[in-house]
Amino acid sequence: MKPYKITLLALIVFFHLGCEKRLDEEVFSELSPSTLFTTETGLSTLLKASYTNAHRSGAVETWGPLHIESMTSGETWGAGGSIENLWIALMDFTWDSNHSQLFSIWQTHFSSIRDANIVLDNLDNENLSDGFRQVTEAEARFLRGWNYAALYNWFGRLPLYTSSTDDPLQPRATDEETRAFIEQELEAAAANLPDQATEFGRASRGTALAVLTKYYLNTRQWQKAANAAQDVIELGQYALLTNYSDVFAFDNEGNQELIWAHPKDGATIAAAGNALNALTFPPDFPVPFPSNSVFAARTYLFDDFVNSFEASDTRTSQIITEWTSTSTGELVQGLGNDQSFPNKFPFEPTSVGPWAGNDVPVIRYADILLSRAEALNELNGPSQEAIDLINQVRNRAGATPLDLADYNQTTLREAILQEREWEFYFEQKAREDQIRHGVFIERAQARGKNAQEFRRLFPIPQVELDANSLLEQNPGY
Template identity: 25%
Template sequence: MKRSIILLLVLTSSVFSACNKFLDTAPQDFVTPDNYFNTEADLDRALNGVYNRLIDNFGRMYCRGLFSFLVISDEFFYKSITVNQLKVMEFDAGQLDVGKLWEVAYSGIDRANLLLENVNKPVMDEAKRNAIKGQALFLRAYYYFILVDNFGGVPLKLSSTKSPTEAALPRASVADVYAAIVADMKEAEPLVNDISSYTNNERITTTVVQAILAKVYLTMAGAPLNDATKYQDALTYVNKVIASGKHSLNPDYSQIFINHSRDINEPKECLWEIGMYGNQQGAVQLAGSVGIENGLECPDDNIGYSGGALHITARLFNLFAADDPRRDWAIAPYKYVVTGGVPTKSFYTAAQIYERTCGKWRREYETQSPKNRVYNSTNFPVMRYADVLLMKAEAENAVNGPNADAYNAINMVRRRGYGKPVNTPDAAVDLAAGLSKESFQAALRDERGRELCFEGARKHDLIRWGLYVSNMQSLVPDIAATAPAAYKYAGNAAKNVTARNVLFPIPTTELTINHTVTQNPGW
């Protein structure tokens, strides 16, 4: 070993003596903050890099994880997976996907920090600069929202990494992380553009900031902070979105998801979507797995392959009334089978509830060709107008009780779900009047479960309502009583849930290099 080092030093000295003139030349193709961020185009590229972490080629963000294996709840279980998997909640702090979620979120934060530190360098139009700054501020806050939601208090890093030898940061409190999130989002609100400035809904706009900030406040009002004063703040921000007049419900529930599969942007219903591109073939690596990871079972590549990994629980199925049209769209009523080389639809019987899969995004509607078995260009909706209205109903009920505004908001969602005019009262589908505050909240929880199933909301909602552990544990006898013998394993994830599962463990990779960080309880 020593001989090799000495030889390397000799060779290095020779190279240095022969190349002094070359080494004196300033590098032209090495990107640093000193020679970058000099133009508007540089800022745009850097901003794209901040957005990029929301996809993550390894699937921990919205490519797959945040609507599937990272948000296990009482909605679904994984087909044929029984033990030793994150998918059945049997894992430890060394679990790769949990570690990657942490890593990718902090990568997005660091990219945002670097952009914010250099956003004032170029000479450019100030309105455009502000829009870039506002998006970077919001995205930094959103990555922290993902982190605090999943890990609790985390190190709060608001400047870019300059050196690998920088001092490690301890965990900030949950309250301090949320304070930073709110500060960034409030600063971003007047800076970002209106939705009408874009031809798609993949950028952060004014109403996106307002809607997500309302979601943040609703979360702060619930567990673990339980700050009930934040319901009023949530109400203020959902009212801003509604008053903008920029958004409305698509009259056809199923069309929302058909549009996603067809790569059609619809900013009226969908305020913000994570933009997926291509099918991971070629130079652009920005595809996702919406409708594949969580698709209806189909073995045919031309229609669009999906193994149908996410199977539904009877609890979710029974949450819908039999005449609610959303049930047989959100939950696949059929799968594809191939007989004699011909693919056909095979409809499930009433006894085959546990064989049914997610049906919201159906690959038969995709227009891209050829279709890839693992990746596609279907966008994922982070915030829909239906969610805004349901947040309105929840916040209104919390602040003022179940008043007319709260009823109107939830009933608009229900009417659309049943294919009725959203602004016309309909006794057949409207939520019954005269409910207590507690009964209205219970109805609101069920409505969110129906409307937003498979959209990554259920686990988050149950945790902020303080119901995650009890709902998962009560799922065990439910499945034991309702599942056929071949699907008794569907309760395995629920069996493994204890109080520690309200949060993920701080990853082993972080604990190894940051000795100021403590582990979450139970891990």
């Protein structure tokens, strides 16, 4: 037993034996039960709690979505550590309703929805200023829209909770009802949010429009996707950075390309940190800073993908193809063995062990440009505008520009999907992109997986089915 534990135990025994009655604690917090729901300070605290869950601020909640997206799509593969069995289920298309990472994601998003509903239920209060009510309502509705859009992407139709007083035993709404609610919330948020977010990680008008763009794109509402993307572009607030690597640099967080990102803080609270590097690199990898450490698990890119880039493409700067082992001193060749590492999150100098403060990009300006190009192509086939949008992204990367004369609608669709793979690898995009393009199951089968159509959606977690008898499982599970 460590000395401090002995001291703590002695103090506990002393107070239990030396006091005849329990001491009443005097609470100094301004957020008493009577003020939590009735003051701007209290409701702001609840709103931040909703943001915390929306940002997937937890260990599994940070890395789970990324690995679930990348490993089911064949973008990455992983091995090692206690997490390996969870990864095997994802890679082999054998996941079921007891997969713990699926439950974590379901739980954290619905926790955010719960907190947003509490905020909305308590805004009709004369103690609150009109300005506070308007912006807070818009942010809370954005959070509901974002959370439901994320859950819909994974699980399909959902139980719709619109008030904190709703009966927790709710059936799943229809697909039409779920989609209408997501659209309603995000449109309302975009109409009332400020042009500038009050702080990094909170929503602005551009954030809501960007989430709407991706929601419309993934539901194949091409005209609405094109329009929402154009609205983001016309705000004039976002731009591609000159250098691709600068987008992810630790000392450049909150840059002009990031529209919606999940802030992380590993220096103060481990559970709020980003441990993706700890699940990417092996124990004998030469970490650059003394405070860095990693787990036993590793995440790899396949050779075919690494070799698919043009030699001039600077996006390969975020891929490590060889490294020197700290155990043997020998050079380890990742490329040639399907063991190159994605390096989208540079090691943080002040990380606390495996926990780092690298923010996780969710929607970048490059995504908006390519989303509009895709929507325009689906509406009317190739156009110079679509080609120019794609070339903005390619030019930044030093890749050869596309020429309109070389494409028809089908080949440009394929080129856009390929461009998205190069631009957004290891950014939680591959699965949804493949599903939208109708190749998710087909590609898995080509990799030798027993992938069936029903696995385009994940199962409702068994824990939730047990707790809510009105929930209905997705077909096939």
